Amino acid sequence: MVSFQELRERLKDKFKFSRHEVLGLLSSIGFTAFIFSFRDWGTDNFNALTGVESLLLIIIIATISFVFRLACQKVYGLSQGYNVEFRVWWTGLFIMLAVCFISNGRIPLILIGGIVPAFMIKQRLGEFRYGFGYTETAVIAMWAVWAHLILAIFFTIGIILFPNTYLFEKGLLINLLAAGLSLLPLPQLDGLRIFFGSRGYFMVCVAAVILGSALLLTHTVVGITISIIIGLLAGGFFILIGSEK
Numbered sequence: 001m002v003s004f005q006e007l008r009e010r011l012k013d014k015f016k017f018s019r020h021e022v023l024g025l026l027s028s029i030g031f032t033a034f035i036f037s038f039r040d041w042g043t044d045n046f047n048a049l050t051g052v053e054s055l056l057l058i059i060i061i062a063t064i065s066f067v068f069r070l071a072c073q074k075v076y077g078l079s080q081g082y083n084v085e086f087r088v089w090w091t092g093l094f095i096m097l098a099v100c101f102i103s104n105g106r107i108p109l110i111l112i113g114g115i116v117p118a119f120m121i122k123q124r125l126g127e128f129r130y131g132f133g134y135t136e137t138a139v140i141a142m143w144a145v146w147a148h149l150i151l152a153i154f155f156t157i158g159i160i161l162f163p164n165t166y167l168f169e170k171g172l173l174i175n176l177l178a179a180g181l182s183l184l185p186l187p188q189l190d191g192l193r194i195f196f197g198s199r200g201y202f203m204v205c206v207a208a209v210i211l212g213s214a215l216l217l218t219h220t221v222v223g224i225t226i227s228i229i230i231g232l233l234a235g236g237f238f239i240l241i242g243s244e245k
Contacts, residue, residue, distance in 0.1 A: 010078040024088030028112035031093045033058040038105030061171045069147040077140045082117040089113035089188035110178045114190040138197020141190035148179035156216045180209045
C-alpha cells in the first residue's frame with residue numbers, strides 16, 4: 001500500500017467516472033430497480049403509488065450499492081498502481097430482465113458486469129515484481145464482494161433498529177445477492193478475475209458470502225457483531241499483505 005499522501009494525489013488525478021461508466025451504472029441501477037420492485041406493483045390489484053415508491057427506494061439502494069462498490073475498487077486499484085474501469089455487461093442485464101419475467105419476479109438476479117484494471121507504469125515503479133499482477137487484480141475485483149458485504153452489515157443494523165422497514169430489508173437482499181452473484185466465474189464478471197488470480201482468495205470470498213449471509217439474515221446483534229469482527233480481521237489481513245513503497 002502506498003503512503004496516504006501518494007494515494008491522495010492519485011485520487012485527485014485519476015479517481016473519476018467516465019461517460020461509459022456512468023451510462024453503465026445508470027443502466028445497471030435502472031434494470032436492478034425494475035426487477036426488485038417488480039412484485040411490489042400489486043399481485044391481485046395494480047397499485048401505482050406503492051410501485052413507484054418501491055421503485056424509487058430501490059433506485060436509491062442500487063445507486064449507493066453500485067457506486068460504493070466501484071469506488072472501493074477504484075481506490076484500492078489506484079493504491080496498487082492500476083486504473084480501474086467498470087464495464088457493464090449488457091447481455092447480463094437482459095438475462096436479469098428475462099429471468100424476472102419468466103419467474104414473475106420471484107428470481108431476481110444481479111449480473112451487471114465487472115471491472116477492467118489498466119496497468120499504470122509510473123505508479124508501479126518500485127512495486128514488487130513491477131509488472132501486471134493477476135493476484136493483485138484479483139484483490140481489486142474482490143472489493144466488489146467486500147463492498148456489498150460492508151453495506152449488508154449497515155442495512156442489517158438498520159433492520160435491527162427499525163424492524164420491517166422496506167428500505168433496509170431490500171438493501172440487505174440486494175447486497176447479499178450482488179456479493180454472491182459477482183463471484184460467478186464468467187468472463188464479464190469479477191468472479192472470473194478472482195478465480196484465475198487466486199483460487200485461495202476465491203474460496204475465501206465464497207466462504208465470506210455464505211457465512212456473512214447466514215449471520216446477517218438472522219437479524220440479530222450477535223450476527224452483526226460476529227460479522228463486523230470477521231470483517232475487521234479480513235480487512236487487517238489484506239492491508240498487511242498489501243504492497244508498500
